[in-house]
Amino acid sequence: MKAPHTWLTGLGIAVLLGVSSQAATAENKQPKPASAATQAANAAVQRQLPFNDKSDFEDAQRGLIARPEILTIKDSAGKVVWDLESYKQYIGLDKPAPDTVNPSLWRNAQLNMVNGLFKVTDRIYQVRGFDLSNITFIQGDTGWIVFDPLISAETAKAALDLVNEKLGKRPVVAVLYSHSHIDHYGGVRGLVDEADVKAGNVKIIASTGFTEHSISENVIAGNAMARRAVYMYGALLPRNAQGGVSGGLGMTTSTGRATLIEPTVLVDHTGQVLTVDGIKMVMQYTPGTEAPTEFNIHFPQFKAMWMAENTTNTMHNILTLRGAQVRDSAKWASFIDESIRLYGADTEVKFQAHHWPMWGGQKIVDYWKKQRDMYKYMHDQSVRLMNEGYTGEEISEMIKLPPELDNFWANRGYYGSLRHNSRAIYQRYMGWYDGNPSDLNNLPPEDAAKKYIAYMGGEEAVLQRAQADFDRGEYRWVAEALKHVVFANPNSARGKDMLADAYEQLGYQAESGPWRSIYLQGAYELRNGVPKAGGTVAASPDTIRAMQPEMLFDYLSVRLNGPKAAGKMINLDMDFTDLGKQYGLTVENGVLNYANGHTPKADASIVLTKAALDDVMLGKATFDQQIKDGKIKINGDKQKFAEFLGLMDTFNFWFNIVTP
Incomplete structure (x- = not known):
């Protein structure tokens, strides 16, 4: 029987990861170089995509005001919570893609490394490269209006200090959370004192349901989601060309103090007008898109449009690989279409919570159309193929974006991917069952693996065939076959090593940052075992205090051993x-x-x-x-x-x- 004081341990609300990277040591098995097949695959990507188009690099560097010479941020105890320097040693604008990195993902990493304080347009500034997300500062009549204050109080404060140093010190008069993911609100206490919020001196603006969704997303399934997040975000991967390169939306996540101050002003409909410190903001309410509750903002006096995370310079996730509820890609596309119809004719600059801005009205509308049609195409064509009787796995192998969408840099799968998004759309409509009776009550992986290996002639025979397929560069099949070897015999050293080698080459070829991280973390754990230290940062004090008893009881319900x-x-x-x-x-x-x-x-x-x-x-x-x-x-x-x-x-x- 557990002692009473342990009844709440293990509350699985992840702030992502407060962990150190898996540095290569003499005790750890070392990564392998890129194989000839991987080098050929990455060279093919280099030939396929329009790498001569440098407009994103021009946009990413436009408006630079200042850049810290060294970007390492520490907490009050001296612990590093953000370190862009660890990437600079091998990623730079002048450095070609190594053969262990997909050149398209390398391009994404180069752009994400462009950091500093930038002017977007009159009275709108961004600090980029200080966390996974951007922090935006709008110059009001008397103070700063801040959008999306990063993950950690330390990184948000460092950004505010840079802004005040270069642009003149002003008080923060309002903070806006565009949506309910932690990289868009966690650093708020690095900017403002809650006493000023309670006194009415600072507004905290969010959309209806923000507090509920910001707390609840990771509570019920928090432990499983957080463990899988180790794979998805690559937080443990070493910082080198055979390890972490880019998270797609940004480089990685900060590990400082995540905070929360509850909203004082709520957005609940499109067309709602808020005027804060002389700045007029026209809200576009977009629930059920990239987050359960979210909003875009149009600034008519600046002809500027804030897109939150509804459009970024990557294909986003319809189902995040750490686990979550499936998003509605059709609704997502419809809200981007609404942005075009309501604000397209009056927008000359577009900026958002990740990546770099874009300038030029027609260019922005074309970008929006391609983002809209990417989400709608993957929805419509996945559903079409589903209705023709194909399963999610089959659809993911069949679906291709048309060239005008596929070759558009902002539609590339650096964070989401067409393959797993199409499966997510199938899942949203049809669930886990693919209709085949053999899959209705199939054996669990360990039991099935033993049967597979026996049918395939035993472990040694499988390893011999797998080696031949590996030598031909058939890594997807090798990973499928050797998964059964490892689950049938978890002590198979050769099986685990060869499976790790296959995962590694798949990671080196991956265009998606999360795919790369997942493959490489899997390879590490096969070679070196499951990590024993580190893990998730416990829920922040602000999050726990904001939890209602009902949410706690829901969590206790899933912890009850039935x-x-x-x-x-x-x-x-x-x-x-x-x-x-x-x-x-x-x-x-x-x-x-x-x-x-x-x-x-x-x-x-x-x-x-x-x-x-x-x-x-x-x-x-x-x-x-x-x-x-x-x-x-x-x-x-x-x-x-x-x-x-x-x-x-x-x-x-x-x-x-x-x-x-």
């Missing part, structure tokens, strides 16, 4: 005295349910404040200590409460992925 709870009946009351709210919790039929009010026959009653619970969740006090100090009281059958706590699983972050 088989252990079978046959048990537990009734508990929880009385939050500072919130004036009471809840009844019931464990019955192996399920935890809760409702407002007291249960008729409570076994025990827990009287506490939300603040006392927050301190337990934040590790400031143990549950036992709070009871001893009288901040939490348990009335009734304390053993029933202890029994309830003993039914809670604590999730292991470092679960296996590439091995059983």
Whole structure:
């Protein structure tokens, strides 16, 4: 039985990753060079795409005001939370793509490395390269209006310091969160004091549902999502040409203090006008696009359009590979079309929360059309092929963008990819089942692997055939075949090494930053085992304090071990005295349910404040200590409460992925 003070451990809300990279050491198996097949594949990309088009490089460098000579940002304890310098040693505008990197992804990395303070247009400035996202500063009549204050307070403060140094010091009078992902709000406390917000001196502007969505996205499935994020974002990969290169949207994620101040002004419809410090903003409300709640903004006095993350200079994810709910690509396309219709004729500069701006009205409209049609094409053609009877896997192999969309740099798959987005669209409509009876109740991977290897003549025979296919550069098939070897025999050193070699070459060929990271992290873990240290940063204090009890109970429900709870009946009351709210919790039929009010026959009653619970969740006090100090009281059958706590699983972050 778990001790009471452990009942909230493992709260899986990821701030992405506070981890160190996997530096190559003598103990670790080293990466391999690019094979001849990989070199040929990357050379083909170099020939296929219009690398002579340098307009993005011109746009990325336009308006530069200042650039730090060294861009390494530390927290108050001296720990590095952002280090662009680690990339500079091998990525630069004058450096050709190494043969271990897809040249298209290399181009994306070169552009993402263009950093500093830039003027976008009159009174609009951006700091780029200080985190995964951009931070934007609008010069109001008296102060700064700040859009999307990065992930960490430290990186946001460094950006504000640079702006004040170069443009003159001004107070921050408003902060806007364009949507509910942490790289668009986490650094807010590096800019403003919450006391000024409460006093009405600073506005915090977001769209309806922001707080709920910003907290809830990673709570229920947080542990699994965070573990998979290790793969997707490449945070552990070494900083070299055989490791991390680019995350697609930006280089990587900062690892400082993620914060949250709740909004004071909400956006809830298109056409809503907000005038802040003399700046008129016309809102375009775009829920259900790149995020559950999001908005674009038109600035009529500057003929400028802020696109949040609804259009960037990459194909985005319809289903992010770390795991999430599938996005609606048809709705996404429709909102971009609305941007064209409402604001296209009155826009001369477009800027957004990632990548670099674009200037010129007709050029911007053409860009919007190509982004719109990319999302609509992948939706319509995936659904067409689905209705012709093809499965998600088959569709992903068949679908191709037309050349006018495919050869457009901003549509390339640096973050999302056409292959996994088309499968996501199939999943949105049809779910996991592909209609084939053999897949209705198929064997789990480990059991199936043993049968596959037996049918294929045993492990040695598979390894011999796989080596021949590897030598021919057939890495996708080698990865498929050797996955079964490893799941049938996780102690197969040759199988794991050859599978790692195949993953590595697939990573070197990948155009998508997340695909590269996933393949290379998989190769690392096959060669060196699952990491044991690091992991997710716990939910920030602001996030925990903003959680409502209902969200906590939902999380406890998925932590309840159903088989252990079978046959048990537990009734508990929880009385939050500072919130004036009471809840009844019931464990019955192996399920935890809760409702407002007291249960008729409570076994025990827990009287506490939300603040006392927050301190337990934040590790400031143990549950036992709070009871001893009288901040939490348990009335009734304390053993029933202890029994309830003993039914809670604590999730292991470092679960296996590439091995059983």
